[in-house]
Amino acid sequence: MSEWVRRSAGALEQERDRLNRLDADIGDGDHGANMARGFTAVVARLDGAAADSSSAALRTVGMTLLSTVGGAAGPLYGSLFIALAGATRAREPDAAVWADALDAAVAAVQRRGKAEPGDKTMVDALIPARDALRAAVDDGKPLAEALAASADAAEEGARATIPLLARKGRASYLGERSIGHQDPGATSTALLLRALAGSWDE
Ligand code: ADP
Numbered sequence: 001m002s003e004w005v006r007r008s009a010g011a012l013e014q015e016r017d018r019l020n021r022l023d024a025d026i027g028d029g030d031h032g033a034n035m036a037r038g039f040t041a042v043v044a045r046l047d048g049a050a051a052d053s054s055s056a057a058l059r060t061v062g063m064t065l066l067s068t069v070g071g072a073a074g075p076l077y078g079s080l081f082i083a084l085a086g087a088t089r090a091r092e093p094d095a096a097v098w099a100d101a102l103d104a105a106v107a108a109v110q111r112r113g114k115a116e117p118g119d120k121t122m123v124d125a126l127i128p129a130r131d132a133l134r135a136a137v138d139d140g141k142p143l144a145e146a147l148a149a150s151a152d153a154a155e156e157g158a159r160a161t162i163p164l165l166a167r168k169g170r171a172s173y174l175g176e177r178s179i180g181h182q183d184p185g186a187t188s189t190a191l192l193l194r195a196l197a198g199s200w201d202e
């Protein structure tokens with residue numbers, strides 16, 4: 001898990017300005033800063049005390065994001081990682097466990113945020129990622145390949161938010177003017193899932 005977290009923090013730091021710009025187009029311009037701050041805190045916390053299981057590490061990620069990211073994304077990503085922790089309790093994640101865990105994580109995000117597919121949110125990256133992971137695992141693909149397919153689907157889902165009208169979060173205040181811009185939260189979700197795939201692909 002620490003490899004995923006380290007890669008996520010690096011990617012978010014690198015893409016911070018781009019995420020801020022995407023959020024400036026349809027929100028308040030802080031999504032990159034929020035996420036980079038959160039993952040810097042996560043890295044510091046995990047470096048300070050080695051977690052004794054994947055589940056414990058994921059729970060620390062979720063709790064730290066809840067208390068450091070703020071805005072709309074903090075509670076949503078917090079719920080996502082806490083759900084991953086719940087789904088990996090007492091079993092180190094293999095391909096089937098990851099597929100179940102991403103199911104639980106997407107359900108947790110939707111429970112909290114009430115966003116449906118097509119609302120132009122992180123859910124539009126998460127749902128295709130979840131479905132691609134499940135399909136690859138059912139096909140018997142090795143975990144690295146399944147996670148790469150999941151990240152591909154998340155990136156495609158993030159790009160597919162461009163023509164959508166935002167129906168949740170700050171971007172929804174813009175109405176029609178939200179059309180033509182890529183959703184920042186869907187974009188950060190794709191970054192996190194690409195980092196996850198990379199951490200398994202050694
Ligand atoms: P804020 O809008 O409070 O500044 P961020 O900029 O950090 O928070 O996060 C914005 C992102 O949060 C959006 O791009 C969108 O993907 C996501 N988001 C906002 N509201 C919801 C929701 N109800 N459900 C799912 N995702 C949401």
Ligand code: MG
Pocket residue numbers: 023027028029030031071
């Ligand atoms: Mg914002």
Ligand code: MG
Pocket residue numbers: 028030071072
């Ligand atoms: Mg904000």
